[in-house]
Amino acid sequence: MAIAKMRKLSIVAEPELKAALLRDLQNLQKVEVRDLPSELAEDELQLPQANSEAYAENFSWYERAEQALVDLSQYRQKESLKDKLTAKRPVMTMDQLYQEADLDKAEEVISRIESLKSRRTAIQDERETIETQQNELVNWRSLPVDPTTFADFEHFDAKLGKLPNDDNRQFWNTLQAAEGLSLAEVYSDENEIGVVLFIDKDQGDGLDGLLADNHFSEWEYPYQNGPDRAFQNLEKERKDLLDEEKHLVSDLQDLQGQRQTIALAAEVFYNQAQLQTVDDLTYDNDLLTLVSGWVTEEDYPDLQAIMTADYPSAVLLTEEISQSEIDNNEVPIKLNNNKLVEPFETVTEMYSLPKYNELDPTPYLTPFYILFFGMMMADLGYGLLMWLVTIFVLKVMDLKPGVKRFMRFGHILSYPTMIWGIIYGSIFGASLPIQLINPTEDVELVLILSIAFGAVQIFLGLMLKTYLASKEKDYDSAYSDGLGWLLLLLGIIVMVIGSMAMDNALMTNIGKWVAIIAAIGMVVVPMIFNDKKLLGAGLGLYNLYGIANYVGDFVSYTRLMALGVSSGSIALAFNMLIAFFPAPARFTIGLLILVFLHLFNMFLGLLSAYVHGARLIFVEFFGKFYEGGGRAFAPIKTLQDHVRLKDDK
Template sequence: ELREKETLLRKWSVLDFYPKDIFKHPYTKTKMGVIPQAVDNAYLEILKNSDLISVHEVYHTREEIGLLVTYPRKAQLEAKTELAKAHFSIVWYAFEEAPSIELKKNLETQKAVVEAKKKVLDDLQEEKDLLRKLQLSAEVTYNELQKEQAKNELVNGQHVFVLQGWLTTRAVDDVEVQLKEKLGEGEYVFLPLEIAEEEYEEVPTVLENNAFLQPFENLTEMYGLPKYGELDPTPYTAPFYLAFFGMMAADLGYGALLWLGTFIMLKFFHFDKGMKRNLKFFHLLSYPVMIWGIIFGSAFGADLPFQPLSLSNDLITIMILSIIFGVIQIMVGLSLGAYSNLKKKAYADAYTSHLGWLAIITGIILYVLGSMVLNISWIATIGSSIAIIAAVAIVVVTVLTSENKWGGLASGLYNLYGISGYVADVVSYTRLMALAVSGGSIASAFNMLVGFLPPVARFTAGIFLIVALQGLNIFLSFLGAYVHGLRLQFVEFFGKFYDGGGHALKPFKTYEKYVDMKQQKSE
């Protein structure tokens, strides 16, 4: 609040008198206010050219001009009309003395507040034991509140109560053991219930992955948790996201900095579980960034002595590699979609939406290999035959499974039009090459720019300049890789097999802001 007032007072601090003293003049009316800054000071000129209004400029900024305007009281209506044309806005002066005096008082008060804050922090440092007790008290209070809220969920009777809720499969045995230990046999009934298919929409979701995959659960949660019985995409998206992020941000130096920064924070600082999972996520991403940096022979935009692939000379090869990655991921997505449909016994959908397209894509790959790469005609013939038969089969299956055969024929033919969508999906993966090249080119351009400076400037101001420019490129490279990596997963990959729409299990839990709880399995 003091700083907001300081900002206002600094603007008007050139006034060494109390403004309200001149507001009360019997024959003139004076107002403090601002007008917008405009091209050629158009609004200011309106007031300066007025025969009624006297203008005193107090301050200028890029957005506004502060003014004192004075006009005769007997001509208030005409003056207000001219002020409105200039978009004049009144500033209410809510202080007791002149702006220059109020500013001095404000700065002294701020200094006193800062010193008081420092004293409080120093006192807290001396009361570490008390602080720890307060933190533990917060934990206990929250946990007691959770227990009281849990009581509202109980069906109570005079001699019995009933509690119904959700448990993960692996927690069932532990809970039963604990009930037996705490209550004793004959004092409770523990009844795990089978989930009926019509209840699937109500069942909450818990993702259960190993320590390596858990950081990538963020991606799944961002898109939407799987419904009960639906495939968890996390194990399948993690390797692709690692490879794609690394390829788009490829630089040995950038990856090393990301590794070092996340390693130091994880090793020497304490964070809550959510922040720790995010840091592990970016720590894992640092490895493919370094690996792809070695493959492209780049470190902070400088060429390494070895370059298996050059970002400047092997663009076609890198683009083909990007497309190959895309085709592989699309085929994996189609395979997972087919698996999900077969599991649900939706055999027709499994073929028309997934297996048929897998066959078509496989046929096209064989055709391209046979006719353009290997120059073996029989491979190309086999490939084209597979693609044609699979396409015809999509139409036939759609017709056979439709009540209206003509409608089924139209639907099957329209389904084949989806080939344009697959072409667009494959082309979308060229962004892997585009971002890799752009990041490397910008880093090289920054190095070149600093290299043009004279030797004295290069090793003085040039050091700060290159750090700032490379820091900017690191931020843009990681941001671009993060966002475009998400796009490839959510649109091109998840769209082939994953719906999402589940909701998370929200169990009664401990606070765990100041104390980390570890689960101990019952024996």
């Protein structure tokens, strides 16, 4: 349970083997290809032409393939929930994938889907425009005069337009009484009146101000036929577009049979794009290809077996990792833990991976995260639900590695949730017959347990700091940041217990003097290791000021009590609320409401326990000894969204 030991490797092979070699390394998924340091690149080893165009083309086709699958999914027949949950990806080797993937056909199908989708979008836009025009025309269909004949009138002008429809029809009445014009109502609603105006040409110029004062809004009629005829023409266009759209949808539905073709092509396009990226990191000339990279000690025999079997003419070399590479954080990090600890690597990764010469904190944080999460959830019913859901997902569904690890993470956490639920005697907020601790009555006990567990975690962090600093021969930090604080805090705790809890004078004095000596040491030790003694003393005194931070750290662990009690209290309140329902409603709508409320409370509890558990690890624990900042091991990627690859080597 530690950071996987790495080997730095170089592979020298004939140029014609490069494509197959890189594909096999990708299939192995255990080798990270790195750029050769410039100081090692000889003049005769030339970086090949950048493959940015090839990468861009392959990745573009991958994105288009994924989008085509999304587009097709809108037109496929609905699958049952069972089929969705139990769907399995086909299993094949890399060679089988490349043999079965028909890229030319896939590109043709993808282009066809894009064309059909684009045309359907255009049709929908056209139809929306037509419907907007119809909505504008529908009120004018009863107009008795054809607006296209208005230009033929000899003695008067005609205009279509709208007036505001106020309560007393003030604007309508004003225009109705005006000389030199006549108006007729075509339609009206609560907001406006559609009118046709007939204006004497001899007086038309003088009426413009009157029309403006009465908020007349003219409508320039845009059609070649009367409103009713124009509406019918638009309706015919709309129906023709609907028919065309139905044919497009039918064509898209017929293409469902090509989903597998597109899915396999998406895998190949993605894999080829990744290979193009790696290809840029190799060095070539007419005689050889040089590939440099990293592999773990554990996986090195697998690489060696492939090289021996398939590339006997190639040379596989390994080098010692230099201290400079370790110091410059060039060595990639892969964590190697057992099945219990491995899911909790997600917590470490959220913070930061360790550096190559650091300690993997995952085995040390795991028991505390399990303990803290259980205390904050603390309900047998919620734990059982977590267990059932995660075990179902793990056993039935075809999960990708990241999702599978997270489900295992949740499955492990279901056990402490159930255990603490039994300790607190809580099942969906109701009391169990056995209750070792009543969190609402034994608040002081739960509070003491929370702080005690926190103290153990803090002390472990200080012990690790003492060990790691001593290992680096940094004895000043080992005492000032580790052992000194460990003794000081331990002395204070013993003194408090001796005086307040046990009334033991000897115990109190022992704790007091341990704390005093530790504090003096935190001032003296920096003076010993610092050439400027006064500066060392000042640093030591300033370090002692950090006692306030430790008080805050201990207080932070009270959230274990607070969240556990609050979650149980909220669940109990929900049960009491539904209990007030009359009997028929309690077992019908009340039951549904209760299920929803408990699921909501469970979601909030999971979120709180997940976040606050991580915070206690990151701040109160990692802050004592852990730095992080490592670079994750990144072997050549494969997609595996639509297939699962197996190794046939």
